[in-house]
Amino acid sequence: MTVNTRATEATTTAEPLDVLALYRTMVTARVMNDLLKVRKTQGKFPFYIGCAGHESMAAVTVALKPDDWMSLYYRDLAAWLQRTGDITGPLREAYSRTSGPMAAGRNMPSHYSSKQQRILPTFSEVGGLAPFAGGLAFALQREKRSEIILFTTGDGGAATNDFNALFRQAAVHQLPILMVVEDNGWAITAASTIQWGGSLVEWARGGGVYAEEIDGTDAIATYQASARLVEHIRSGKGPVLMHLRLGLLDPHSSSTDIKSYRTKEEIEATSATKDPVKNFGRWLIEQGYLQEGDSERMRKEIRAELERAENIVLQESEPTAERVMQHIVNVPAWVENTPRGTKRQLPMLGAINEALVELAKRDENFFVYGQDVGSPKGGVFGATAHLVTQFPGRAISSPLNEQVIVGIVAGSGMHDGKARCAEIQFVYYQQSATQTIRLAARVSYQNFGDWTVPLLIRTKSGSGGGGPISSGGAGGGAFGHSNAGEQWFTSVPGMITICPSTPFDAKGLLLEAARAQSPVAFLERGRLYRSEPPKDSSGKIIEVMAEYWNVPDS
Numbered sequence: 001m002t003v004n005t006r007a008t009e010a011t012t013t014a015e016p017l018d019v020l021a022l023y024r025t026m027v028t029a030r031v032m033n034d035l036l037k038v039r040k041t042q043g044k045f046p047f048y049i050g051c052a053g054h055e056s057m058a059a060v061t062v063a064l065k066p067d068d069w070m071s072l073y074y075r076d077l078a079a080w081l082q083r084t085g086d087i088t089g090p091l092r093e094a095y096s097r098t099s100g101p102m103a104a105g106r107n108m109p110s111h112y113s114s115k116q117q118r119i120l121p122t123f124s125e126v127g128g129l130a131p132f133a134g135g136l137a138f139a140l141q142r143e144k145r146s147e148i149i150l151f152t153t154g155d156g157g158a159a160t161n162d163f164n165a166l167f168r169q170a171a172v173h174q175l176p177i178l179m180v181v182e183d184n185g186w187a188i189t190a191a192s193t194i195q196w197g198g199s200l201v202e203w204a205r206g207g208g209v210y211a212e213e214i215d216g217t218d219a220i221a222t223y224q225a226s227a228r229l230v231e232h233i234r235s236g237k238g239p240v241l242m243h244l245r246l247g248l249l250d251p252h253s254s255s256t257d258i259k260s261y262r263t264k265e266e267i268e269a270t271s272a273t274k275d276p277v278k279n280f281g282r283w284l285i286e287q288g289y290l291q292e293g294d295s296e297r298m299r300k301e302i303r304a305e306l307e308r309a310e311n312i313v314l315q316e317s318e319p320t321a322e323r324v325m326q327h328i329v330n331v332p333a334w335v336e337n338t339p340r341g342t343k344r345q346l347p348m349l350g351a352i353n354e355a356l357v358e359l360a361k362r363d364e365n366f367f368v369y370g371q372d373v374g375s376p377k378g379g380v381f382g383a384t385a386h387l388v389t390q391f392p393g394r395a396i397s398s399p400l401n402e403q404v405i406v407g408i409v410a411g412s413g414m415h416d417g418k419a420r421c422a423e424i425q426f427v428y429y430q431q432s433a434t435q436t437i438r439l440a441a442r443v444s445y446q447n448f449g450d451w452t453v454p455l456l457i458r459t460k461s462g463s464g465g466g467g468p469i470s471s472g473g474a475g476g477g478a479f480g481h482s483n484a485g486e487q488w489f490t491s492v493p494g495m496i497t498i499c500p501s502t503p504f505d506a507k508g509l510l511l512e513a514a515r516a517q518s519p520v521a522f523l524e525r526g527r528l529y530r531s532e533p534p535k536d537s538s539g540k541i542i543e544v545m546a547e548y549w550n551v552p553d554s
């Protein structure tokens with residue numbers, strides 16, 4: 001049955017809400033939750049983390065269009081079901097079957113992810129996906145696409161650096177993103193009052209993001225607010241933060257004893273007043289959509305359907321040992337690529353400038369994002385100076401936050417599989433973004449090659465370079481500005497690290513690096529930026545090496 005429950009009918013383009021279909025999705029999520037909880041206690045698999053109390057996320061999902069993007073967290077089974085209609089996917093992942101859509105059996109239950117359904121690969125690191133979601137929103141905005149992205153996290157997640165990086169990305173660039181903080185009052189045993197000071201809504205508004213507090217225990221109110229807020233974003237009015245008040249009906253996870261940290265009275269009151277499925281069922285009876293007994297019949301039907309699906313899943317194959325090294329790193333296949341055009345003697349900085357211009361020519365969506373890169377100087381070392389003049393708008397200056405930078409570039413490349421470039425001014429200043437880099441490098445492994453993260457990070461390493469703290473091409477930098485950096489990057493599984501040693505190599509390798517579907521750290525030695533072809537001890541140019549200072553046009 002379809003009714004029009006739109007809050008502000010004249011201003012929303014959302015489809016009328018099918019209340020019974022929404023209720024069925026929410027009941028399916030609850031019944032699946034209860035089935036998986038029991039299976040875990042029966043020892044069928046090692047871990048389960050559930051959705052009970054968060055089922056109204058299906059109502060947020062209904063307010064989106066099917067081509068909008070989603071970035072979910074582990075309580076969002078109802079959102080998954082509403083978007084995909086796939087009941088077997090979560091069962092497959094719980095049982096670690098190779099047919100699983102999220103991780104192909106790599107033991108990632110409740111890590112909702114599907115490239116086909118435009119659901120980004122979530123991480124066990126709470127909040128870890130946030131800067132990627134901002135990056136994807138950045139690409140949607142730049143490419144003038146009509147889609148938006150939903151990002152969700154818990155109240156604990158709202159305290160992470162990752163979430164704060166996303167908030168800054170969204171606020172600074174006014175991105176098309178709906179950030180939902182699903183506040184169930186708890187982060188394992190910590191009450192949500194310790195996650196932020198004051199009011200989340202006022203904090204967001206003060207920072208340039210429109211925000212509202214919504215009662216998530218009421219599915220209809222959640223839908224109406226979502227439809228209105230999605231419309232706000234779609235009409236170009238900027239990002240929105242929704243502080244969604246919920247109750248957590250189960251313990252944190254199958255590893256937590258609820259009674260060890262919550263009182264009996266609080267647990268009972270939460271169940272009596274904050275259960276969105278119960279509340280919605282009551283409303284449907286009051287409104288005449290359901291009769292007494294209909295809900296119970298629906299539950300039984302769904303349970304039988306899930307058990308049938310479960311029996312099929314149990315016949316499916318489990319991962320075998322030879323898969324363990326698959327999808328760790330995606331090195332581009334070798335292709336014959338003969339340098340073309342005339343060769344000119346150039347320093348490495350000239351070669352890098354040329355490579356970035358060539359990448360911009362090849363892909364109209366290519367950009368470089370980093371501190372100062374959009375200034376006429378072309379960043380502190382001048383590596384984007386040519387791009388700034390030849391392709392205005394493709395070198396974009398960022399806030400001074402390396403996690404913001406890496407997230408923008410990583411997320412931008414995810415929707416079309418094409419690399420953009422992050423510039424980190426000095427190596428090791430990426431340390432505030434290490435979680436984002438490490439996770440970018442893990443994505444392909446984690447979800448068995450479904451999603452990949454083409455992410456090109458250029459950074460100056462070593463001393464020298466003629467930047468703000470070292471004059472000329474040599475020396476300078478002290479502790480903060482002269483680190484080498486390759487030790488860290490080469491220890492990250494899934495990462496490709498490149499250290500070009502000549503201008504010829506720098507141009508060719510930078511162009512090749514942009515073809516990789518794995519993140520690449522491209523470490524540019526400061527001392528080589530402006531260096532001339534090397535000379536021998538008598539001061540004569542070493543011809544065999546000088547050849548590599550001759551850089552082809554293309």
Ligand SMILES: Cc1ncc(C[n+]2csc(CCOP(=O)(O)OP(=O)(O)O)c2C)c(N)n1
Nearest residue numbers: 075124125126153154155156157186187188
């Ligand atoms: C970065 C990080 N720190 C700690 C943990 C361990 N951990 C897992 S869930 C969780 C609590 C998250 O709370 P919240 O975001 O409020 O979500 P909820 O589980 O309450 O829905 C913690 C601390 C983690 N997975 N990741």
